[in-house]
Amino acid sequence: MENSTEALVARPTDKVLIYHLRDVVRTREAEGTAFRLRVPSLQIAMGEKIALIGHSGCGKSTLLDMLAFILQPTESGAFRFRPERTDDPIDIAAYWDKSRQNRLGDLRKKYIGYVMQTGGLVPYLSVRDNMSLSRNLLQMPNNDMAVEELASHLGIRRHLDKFPSALSTGERQRVAIGRALAHRPSIVIADEPTASLDPIAAEKIMNLFIELVDELNITVIVASHAWRHIKKLGLRQLSHRTQRTSDGKLTETVVTG
Amino acid sequence: MAHLSEAFRLSGKDYLREWRISGSFIVALAAVLGPMMVLFGLKFGVIGSMVDELVHDPRNREVLSQGSGRYDLPWIEKMAQRPDVAFIVPRTRRIAADMQLASKVSNKIINVELIPSGAGDPLLEGLGALPSGANQIVLSELAAQKLMVKSGDTIDGSIARMFRGKAERQHLDLKVVVVAPAALFNREAAFVAVDLLQAVEDFRDGHRVASLGWDGVEAPGERIYPGFRLYAKTLDDVAALQKEMIAQGFQVRTRAEDIAVVKDMDRNLTLVFWVIAVIGLAGFALSLGASLLANVDRKRRELSVLRLVGFHTGDIILFPVLQSVFTGLVGWFLASGIFFGVSFVINKLFADQLAEGQSVCRLLPEHFIVALVLTIAAAVIAAMLGGLRASRIEPSEGLRDI
Structure with missing residues (x-):
């Protein structure tokens, strides 16, 4: 655990913090029990590869959703996002306060790629259209073979004109990774991207994912419950601990890093 | 603009992909609208030729001194x-x-x-x-x-x-x-x-x-x-x-009473027609609205994914609205087809009793346009509830449903 302000000063000046969170809390209450995720301090530098390891239900998804601006923090001391080295940090907490959902959507569209645990593909769009979803919204050109090249890397080029329902689970996850990367976001957030696969396929796809992210120089945050092969990929792990109050009514996870 | 065109494209793809559901709503609309157009065509044709006859026969305008x-x-x-x-x-x-x-x-x-x-x-x-x-x-x-x-x-x-x-x-x-x-x-x-x-x-x-x-x-x-x-x-x-x-x-004598009878009949039949039309269209709008609402719940995850990749609230509202408008447009087209078929048969049946160029069942171009406008209006109103529901979907809610 480190003090956030000291950490900010201590880091080399050429490091740009893509995320800077301080005292961000998300509380969820259901049927007499409450769950709380607390982030006293979190700083992620541009280009970093981050792993968030923990058993399911510990709050990994909650943190990732907040980092993707699809879940509003209950409280936030500071929540800043700086996707461009040359621009000033953006005050995400202020956008939430003003309910500027569309503005958050625009940031997500441009800077964030999100890979879900299972698919999250649009069933009525072909693999090509699914992968081009963000590119089309951003009016990026369709003729530069970027999607085809990415599909080749991911080994799904021959499936480009198929619909997701015709693919295996592993192939769908490759498409999901492709969609998250196709528009060259600043950061990719992946929530247990290989959890639904068998261990051998999971390792293969995870390796491929990290390889691509490395190659494209994209910041990445991966949540996983399996540390074993994540460690081999050289990711920085965020530390967290979960504790339950004596009466069992509140479960709190604290994440720092 | 990219958002609008993408919303248009995606809702169209979704609509085509679910052609069974879309098709049954188109048929349901045509089944309501088609007979309504035939009914109005009959009213317009029959009363129209009666009025035509009245207007064209100068004897109906005669005021006879007695x-x-x-x-x-x-x-x-x-x-x-x-x-x-x-x-x-x-x-x-x-x-x-x-x-x-x-x-x-x-x-x-x-x-x-x-x-x-x-x-x-x-x-x-x-x-x-x-x-x-x-x-x-x-x-x-x-x-x-x-x-x-x-x-x-x-x-x-x-x-x-x-x-x-x-x-x-x-x-x-x-x-x-x-x-x-x-x-x-x-x-x-x-x-x-x-x-x-x-x-x-x-x-x-x-x-x-x-x-x-x-x-x-x-x-x-x-x-x-x-x-x-x-x-x-x-x-x-x-x-x-x-x-x-x-x-x-x-002391004069006219055919004013005959004229009044035709005019009364026209007015009353028009009223009856509108009562039927409003009930029919309202029924259709209700069933379409309920289905679109259910659709939004069914497609919660897909809509969440679209929000995740950056679609705005307004774009998401457009989905049920656009699909409803598609249904209205195609249903109206089909209903017009039904009308042309049925009116052709009816006019053929009555051909012997009609003068050249007269028809028992007919509509003017503006009647088709009115039918289209009313249908699209009903469809958009029906989609509003679904659209509102869709706009309230939080991206994080629907993503991990399964």
Whole structure:
């Protein structure tokens, strides 16, 4: 655990913090029990590869959703996002306060790629259209073979004109990774991207994912419950601990890093 | 703009992908809208041809004077100036308004009633000629048949009187300028200028007719007419004219009641039609609305994914709205097809009883446009609830449903 302000000063000046969170809390209450995720301090530098390891239900998804601006923090001391080295940090907490959902959507569209645990593909769009979803919204050109090249890397080029329902689970996850990367976001957030696969396929796809992210120089945050092969990929792990109050009514996870 | 076009494209793909559901809603709409269009087409066609007939038959605009009144020329001229009067001619006494006609080719001599006519007579309009002066005549078809003459022929007209104790007869050469078909007038009659009618009456009364060289005593004072032939400008003027003239003490007869019956029927059938149409469209809108609402719940995850990749709230609302508009558009198209098919069959069935160009079941282009506008409006209203529900989907909610 480190003090956030000291950490900010201590880091080399050429490091740009893509995320800077301080005292961000998300509380969820259901049927007499409450769950709380607390982030006293979190700083992620541009280009970093981050792993968030923990058993399911510990709050990994909650943190990732907040980092993707699809879940509003209950409280936030500071929540800043700086996707461009040359621009000033953006005050995400202020956008939430003003309910500027569309503005958050625009940031997500441009800077964030999100890979879900299972698919999250649009069933009525072909693999090509699914992968081009963000590119089309951003009016990026369709003729530069970027999607085809990415599909080749991911080994799904021959499936480009198929619909997701015709693919295996592993192939769908490759498409999901492709969609998250196709528009060259600043950061990719992946929530247990290989959890639904068998261990051998999971390792293969995870390796491929990290390889691509490395190659494209994209910041990445991966949540996983399996540390074993994540460690081999050289990711920085965020530390967290979960504790339950004596009466069992509140479960709190604290994440720092 | 990228958002709008993408929302349009994606909702269209979704719509096509679920063609079974989309198709059944299109068929459901056409099943409501098609029969409604046929029903309105029938109402419009049947009532339309009845109104057409009323409008096109000048006899429906006639205001007939009844019995024997006393009308002078200034009154007739004043009536002719009125904006709601298309045509008026004075009538002479009926007892003096007949003539014996004979032709060289027929051995029949017939006695016909003389009807006053003149420029602008709606009854003879379209025949191409009107009688003027004392030597022209328009024969009714029945009279022309008996005399075996056609337009252009000259016939002999004669009138008789008892004058100063002895019988006298005067003959006139009359040129048949045109024959009026039986559909216009189905008695033996002749239309002549008012001048000739007045001469005939004067002769019978023993008055001198200087223009024709007929001897007699000088006519006393101003002429009084017992009646007139009057045509109102439009159908709508008939009832008012009748009411006004009766109020003035004149006895007149019109077909105002027949006109009123058709108009009442039109109004009542229109009302019935709209009641059916509103119930039908509202029912359709309700079922479409409920299904779109269920659709939004069913597609929660997909819509969440779209929000995740950056679609705005407004784009998401567009999804059910656009799909609803697609249904409205295609359903309307199909309903129009149903209408064309059914109206073709109906018109074929009634073809024998219809005049050329008439149809029992028909719609004007603007009726199709009104149907389209109403359908799209109902569809958009139906989609509003679904759209509202869709807009409230939080991206994080729906993502991990499964």
